[in-house]
Amino acid sequence: MTRTDTPVPLRIAQRAALTPCATAVLAPEGELTYRQFDRRARAVARELRAAGAGPEDTVLLGARRGIHWAVGLLGIWYAGAAPLLVDLDAPDERLRTLLRAAGTRHAVAPDTYAAAALQRRTGTELFWAATAATAATGSTPSTAPAGAPEPPVHVAPGSLAYVLFTSGSTGQPKPVAVGHAGLAAQVHSLAGRYGLTAGDRILQFAAPAFDVCLEEALPTWCTGGTAVFVRDNVLSPAELEPFLTEHGVSVVNLPTPYWAQWAKDVERAPRPLPGALRLVVIGSDAGRTADLVRWNAAGGPPVISCYGLTESTITATSYEPAPPELAGFAGDEVIPLGEPLAGVRAYVLDEELRETPPGAAGELYLAGACLARGYHGRPALTSERFVADPFAEGPGERMYRTGDRVTRTAGGPLVFLGRADDQVKIRGHRVELKEVEAAVAAHPDVLDVVARAVTAPGGRQVAAWAAVAPGSPLTSEELRRHLLARVPGYLVPATVTLMDRLPRTPGGKLDPRALPAPEPR
Numbered sequence: 297m298t299r300t301d302t303p304v305p306l307r308i309a310q311r312a313a314l315t316p317c318a319t320a321v322l323a324p325e326g327e328l329t330y331r332q333f334d335r336r337a338r339a340v341a342r343e344l345r346a347a348g349a350g351p352e353d354t355v356l357l358g359a360r361r362g363i364h365w366a367v368g369l370l371g372i373w374y375a376g377a378a379p380l381l382v383d384l385d386a387p388d389e390r391l392r393t394l395l396r397a398a399g400t401r402h403a404v405a406p407d408t409y410a411a412a413a414l415q416r417r418t419g420t421e422l423f424w425a426a427t428a429a430t431a432a433t434g435s436t437p438s439t440a441p442a443g444a445p446e447p448p449v450h451v452a453p454g455s456l457a458y459v460l461f462t463s464g465s466t467g468q469p470k471p472v473a474v475g476h477a478g479l480a481a482q483v484h485s486l487a488g489r490y491g492l493t494a495g496d497r498i499l500q501f502a503a504p505a506f507d508v509c510l511e512e513a514l515p516t517w518c519t520g521g522t523a524v525f526v527r528d529n530v531l532s533p534a535e536l537e538p539f540l541t542e543h544g545v546s547v548v549n550l551p552t553p554y555w556a557q558w559a560k561d562v563e564r565a566p567r568p569l570p571g572a573l574r575l576v577v578i579g580s581d582a583g584r585t586a587d588l589v590r591w592n593a594a595g596g597p598p599v600i601s602c603y604g605l606t607e608s609t610i611t612a613t614s615y616e617p618a619p620p621e622l623a624g625f626a627g628d629e630v631i632p633l634g635e636p637l638a639g640v641r642a643y644v645l646d647e648e649l650r651e652t653p654p655g656a657a658g659e660l661y662l663a664g665a666c667l668a669r670g671y672h673g674r675p676a677l678t679s680e681r682f683v684a685d686p687f688a689e690g691p692g693e694r695m696y697r698t699g700d701r702v703t704r705t706a707g708g709p710l711v712f713l714g715r716a717d718d719q720v721k722i723r724g725h726r727v728e729l730k731e732v733e734a735a736v737a738a739h740p741d742v743l744d745v746v747a748r749a750v751t752a753p754g755g756r757q758v759a760a761w762a763a764v765a766p767g768s769p770l771t772s773e774e775l776r777r778h779l780l781a782r783v784p785g786y787l788v789p790a791t792v793t794l795m796d797r798l799p800r801t802p803g804g805k806l807d808p809r810a811l812p813a814p815e816p817r
Contacts (some may be wrong), residue, residue: 300484303451303476305373307483309520310336315520318494322543323362323525328597331519333366336429340371340404341448343425351455353670354380356395356403358414361504362525364427366513368404371425374450377402377445378473383505388417395420398459398672399472426513453477459672460507462606463728463787471672472606479514481608481665481770487515487636489614490547490575490600490722494520496570499548501529501539506724508580511610512549533558538644540570549577551724553755561586562594573597579604580724582712586628588617603712605726607681607696608666612640615709628816632709633702637664642710643687643695651687656786659716663688663695679708720749722758725786729758735783736792738758739775741768744798746806747789750814759790759814763797770794772815791815 302310307569312320312334321328328336343550349355355372356637358777369612376729380398382391395418403422405411411424443685457476461469492498498516500523502508516523524543540548549812550558555578562569576591579602591599604611615634617625635641645651663685670678685695701713720727732747744763749756764770772792779788791814799810 301477301480301547303373303453303480304457304483304514304518305370305448307480308370309374311446311517311520311545315494318520318521321363321366321525322497322522323366324527325362328363328366330517333370333517337370337374338448339366339429340427342575344353344372344375344377344402344404345449347402347423347425349375349377349592350449351376351452353377353402354398354456354459355401356382356400356414356418358379358384358403358405358410358424359504360384361500361509361528363552364406366523366525367502369513371404371427372449373451373457376451376455376518379458379505381458381460381505381509383503383784386784387780387783388419390784391418394419394471398460408584408773410646421545423602427584446475451476453480456669456672457521460606462503463726464729468734469731469745470674470677473669473672474606474609475669478609478665478669479510479668481639482511482611482637483518483778485639486511486611487519490515490577491517492516492521492547496546497524497544498522499545500525500550501550503529506580507606507610508549514722518622524590532603533561534565537570537736540573544572546572547575547577548783549579550666552578552581552583553724556583556587556593559590559594559596561595563590569579569596575600577602581721583631584628585625585631587623588631589625590621599633601631603710604666605662605696607668608640608662608698609668612636612662613642613710614784615807630712631658632711634709636662636664637666641685641687641695644704644710647650649686652703653787655703657701657703657713660710661695661702662698663693667694667696689800720756720758722756722786725784726805727758727786729808730759732758732787732789735779735787736775736789737764738782739767739778741770742768742775746798746811748808757790757796759791759793760794761795761798761811763795766796 312330316331318330320330320333323759342814355377357368380400407428415422445764452477455476458481459471461471480685500512513523574597577597585788600614600616602611603613613633613636616631641663644660646658682694699716701716702710704710711742729747733745736745740762742762747760750759775792793815799807
């Protein structure tokens with residue numbers, strides 16, 4: 297195998313053999329060298345294999361950010377299985393839904409107590425392994441002999457690497473299945489794009505249920521650097537700065553709105569930025585060129601703006617303005633999507649799947665090694681979104697319909713124009729309005745519902761209008777509390793307007809112009 301297609305877990309194992317004493321993980325609870333990281337992951341893998349986990353099996357990664365998350369992730373891969381990445385703060389009902397959809401019967405957890413809590417919350421008997429170095433492991437005792445941990449199993453490039461759920465347009469979450477070949481290609485490409493070396497310390501900031509957490513960690517470990525875990529990511533940019541300085545962090549990967557807040561903050565209160573910081577990567581939402589200008593004026597390091605989807609294995613395109621281009625920004629426009637990464641193809645197509653001329657709008661399709669395998673256990677949905685690539689050189693290649701409207705001038709970068717459907721970004725989360733509507737409609741008193749993205753002082757947010765049963769005592773706040781107990785917070789509308797009935801045309805379609813203004817909270 298070449299370096300490009302060597303599976304990520306094998307690359308990390310090779311790095312552990314090459315630089316065993318280098319620091320791989322630096323977290324609030326301690327640190328791990330590459331040797332320690334590798335050995336603890338192998339111990340987890342031995343327990344998982346003894347419990348029956350192997351290729352194509354999903355394993356719940358039941359650990360929060362830090363050492364246990366890192367060891368659990370690598371241990372699952374060393375067992376040949378695929379981590380199921382979830383938000384452990386999600387309501388119990390949501391976790392049960394995700395585990396059923398992924399067919400998950402195994403888990404990793406820090407210790408016996410954490411494993412018991414997971415089983416209680418999910419209502420499922422999970423065969424599990426402990427990530428703690430000395431914890432007792434497994435609901436089924438291991439029969440593997442004591443001694444040196446077993447080596448990682450062989451990972452086939454086409455095998456399942458991980459499963460991550462995204463918001464679904466049908467009202468149900470969609471399990472995206474990413475293969476090892478695509479993950480390996482992306483990690484190799486991103487490590488080169490960001491210029492990562494063994495001397496880098498990369499901030500681990502994204503939530504474990506975001507695939508960006510993998511983009512932060514995996515290129516780091518494949519190049520021998522250190523992943524620096526922050527305890528939580530709710531601190532302000534001003535509070536993050538001393539952490540970056542203390543730990544010598546050189547690269548950060550931040551949600552675009554968070555970085556924009558940082559750019560405005562240093563403009564209001566000029567100050568030196570962390571000295572070791574050499575690169576800022578932003579993504580998960582559209583950025584503004586005015587913030588690039590602010591950041592540059594404050595003496596900030598270069599910024600790379602990235603675009604991608606879970607179905608494109610995290611990042612597909614990137615944009616970094618050259619100094620003359622940065623100096624030429626006069627207004628406040630959307631930061632371009634930029635150019636595809638190595639191995640990624642980007643097409644701008646019309647409704648007949650013909651390439652649009654320069655300057656014309658079209659829908660963005662992505663193709664190449666970046667593509668996920670599809671939706672786990674959902675062949676019909678996979679064939680709907682992953683379609684045949686008519687422009688590929690070889691047979692059998694696919695392209696992914698992103699639903700994003702873009703344009704490209706001759707020789708220029710891709711520019712984002714908006715969504716072609718009802719999908720929006722809320723606090724960096726990709727949200728299908730149909731899933732919001734499905735959650736609201738699940739309340740027994742709700743007869744009809746529609747959700748829309750609206751502009752508010754704090755940015756884009758979701759508003760819902762719901763028709764309730766006659767005589768129902770349900771209030772807007774009671775409905776929001778009901779939702780907060782059952783779905784993630786980003787799926788809960790910021791405002792809910794209760795009505796006797798929704799305005800509809802004689803043909804039964806919603807009349808959005810007749811909707812009242814969102815009811816203030």
